[in-house]
Amino acid sequence: MEIVVTNESDIFVFAIRGRLDAVTVPELEERINQWFEQSGTKLVFDLDGLDYISSAGLRVFLTTAKKMKARDGKLCMARLRDNVKDVFTISGFIALIPAFETLGAAQDALQ
Amino acid sequence: MSMLIKQMPGRVESLHELLTFIRTEANKKGFSEDALNRIELVAEEALVNVFVHGHAGNPGQVEVRCLISDNPSLTVEIHDKGVSFDPLSLPDPDVETELSKRKIGGMGVFLIRKMTDGVSYRREGDNNILTMTFLNR
Numbered sequence: 001m002e003i004v005v006t007n008e009s010d011i012f013v014f015a016i017r018g019r020l021d022a023v024t025v026p027e028l029e030e031r032i033n034q035w036f037e038q039s040g041t042k043l044v045f046d047l048d049g050l051d052y053i054s055s056a057g058l059r060v061f062l063t064t065a066k067k068m069k070a071r072d073g074k075l076c077m078a079r080l081r082d083n084v085k086d087v088f089t090i091s092g093f094i095a096l097i098p099a100f101e102t103l104g105a106a107q108d109a110l111q
Numbered sequence: 112m113s114m115l116i117k118q119m120p121g122r123v124e125s126l127h128e129l130l131t132f133i134r135t136e137a138n139k140k141g142f143s144e145d146a147l148n149r150i151e152l153v154a155e156e157a158l159v160n161v162f163v164h165g166h167a168g169n170p171g172q173v174e175v176r177c178l179i180s181d182n183p184s185l186t187v188e189i190h191d192k193g194v195s196f197d198p199l200s201l202p203d204p205d206v207e208t209e210l211s212k213r214k215i216g217g218m219g220v221f222l223i224r225k226m227t228d229g230v231s232y233r234r235e236g237d238n239n240i241l242t243m244t245f246l247n248r
Binding site: 021022052056059062090091 | 123127145148149151152156159162206211218219226
């Protein structure tokens with residue numbers, strides 16, 4: 001897994017590539033916990049390069065969504081591949097975190 | 112009945128090698144890429160359950176068995192000698208509830224139920240055995 005964090009003004013983008021599973025998830029958790037030490041309130045998960053997600057990955061998305069809500073922030077996702085989208089749909093998580101077809105649309109939603 | 116067996120320590124470091132083993136067997140049966148992804152996901156959820164529940168603080172061995180047959184479907188068994196634990200006894204999570212009430216517990220088993228064509232648990236001696244079947248459509 002590879003995580004690249006970028007920001008345009010106050011919108012932060014986590015581009016997550018590869019596999020998000022029980023082995024790799026601690027790395028994402030650590031990066032997100034670091035990010036939460038700052039006061040940011042706008043976050044996008046760009047999943048264009050994400051091949052695979054399991055419930056271990058969903059767990060991090062859920063805790064992130066809860067923390068964002070607690071600080072009155074906004075979280076969304078962009079560019080989910082079909083198999084990743086399936087997991088979000090079946091688990092019902094698709095209703096918890098807004099998902100967009102393009103990164104631009106996700107960023108617009110956070111403006 | 113013949114089967115291919117792979118045994119490894121029941122801890123997360125074994126996950127990728129066990130998943131590759133299962134995916135390779137599924138691939139031989141000609142499952143689609145979509146189906147292979149689902150099989151891999153379900154296998155991860157079942158294995159991680161064993162790593163977490165079965166051997167808290169004392170990792171034993173976990174054994175994956177892929178049944179060999181001319182049947183195009185895939186049957187995978189996961190054996191472990193951990194504490195007696197039937198993952199299918201967990202209630203389904205409420206997948207329609209709002210964010211603040213949403214919990215992650217039980218999601219792995221929920222995905223197993225949704226993405227297999229058959230799943231069953233049995234205790235044989237000191238073994239937990241989870242059997243999962245995937246039809247090749």
